[in-house]
């Protein structure tokens with residue numbers, strides 16, 4: 001079979017870290033993958049130069065993953081149609097609010113038989129309710145779409161610190177193909193079939209991580225944060241029962257579940273946001289600009305998406321942590337009340 005060509009759709013903090021892995025891995029497997037990896041990059045000017053030009057000449061994404069060299073076979077392309085045309089494998093790694101628009105542009109330009117994977121941690125709300133991003137990609141582009149989620153803080157992955165991740169794929173062949181594309185000695189991949197639960201975990205942990213940050217902001221210690229992680233996991237499992245029936249309990253014990261909760265509740269951007277919301281009166285948008293300098297917090301958006309579904313279904317009282325995080329992000333609840341709303345959590349009854 002001819003080597004497969006790969007296109008990465010997205011080039012932020014995680015997008016660039018995964019581009020580093022993919023760029024090296026395709027070189028190690030020339031029979032399986034084409035050497036050139038095209039990476040769609042949303043164009044912007046950094047220090048008077050186009051970011052695509054910086055990446056293609058200096059081989060570093062100075063804005064979103066500074067200090068990390070990217071392999072020279074990763075080529076940044078500002079036009080998503082040019083980037084995806086002819087690709088056999090599409091790796092989606094954009095902040096979730098941009099997915100629909102980017103897919104609309106790509107529609108009609110996808111190679112027949114191409115397969116996709118989503119590394120995006122979020123949901124979409126459509127007329128049909130809460131939707132998984134991989135389902136939107138599959139519907140829009142007519143491709144199969146697997147998912148990859150795990151305890152994978154981008155900077156640590158880019159610095160080649162050991163971690164695990166989970167690929168969820170309904171078919172074994174697609175799961176294995178993407179495992180071959182991304183696995184390294186420091187990035188170990190487990191493939192499971194329960195893809196919807198894998199993806200749901202990745203989205204919901206963003207909300208719990210804000211809760212962990214709120215705990216830091218109100219100066220509570222590790223016991224309290226552990227309680228937030230545990231209650232968050234309970235709400236994630238419950239959310240699966242309500243919205244994605246058929247979830248396998250074991251999936252929550254993969255890297256995408258408990259491990260990602262632990263990692264992001266200690267080290268993630270959403271955790272930072274939770275602490276900052278307590279410590280300042282600024283809006284989420286102001287904090288995002290100030291703290292992340294162009295990167296994106298996914299948690300507040302996910303909390304809003306989740307709570308709009310909970311309200312619609314009359315389920316808010318079963319998910320007090322998700323609801324409290326959303327209210328605190330919306331600035332309609334005093335963060336000091338966060339603990340009291342966990343005190344009477346249904347998990348204690």
Ligand SMILES: NC(=O)C1=CN([C@@H]2O[C@H](COP(=O)(O)OP(=O)(O)OC[C@H]3O[C@@H](n4cnc5c(N)ncnc54)[C@H](O)[C@@H]3O)[C@@H](O)[C@H]2O)C=CC1
Nearest residue numbers: 011012013014015042093094095098120121153154295296
């Ligand atoms: N950063 C991390 O440690 C990890 C992130 N993720 C997930 O990966 C996904 C992508 O996150 P990151 O790569 O970290 O992105 P990021 O947070 O660095 O986001 C910035 C990216 O959005 C792009 N962008 C801005 N406006 C745009 C527009 N209008 N259209 C298209 N793109 C636009 C920017 O060019 C940049 O590439 C998210 O769902 C995130 O939750 C998953 C694992 C780890």
Ligand SMILES: O=C(CO)COP(=O)(O)O
Nearest residue numbers: 150151152153268269270
């Ligand atoms: O998903 C992540 C690590 O697995 C990154 O989380 P943050 O977006 O909160 O930094």
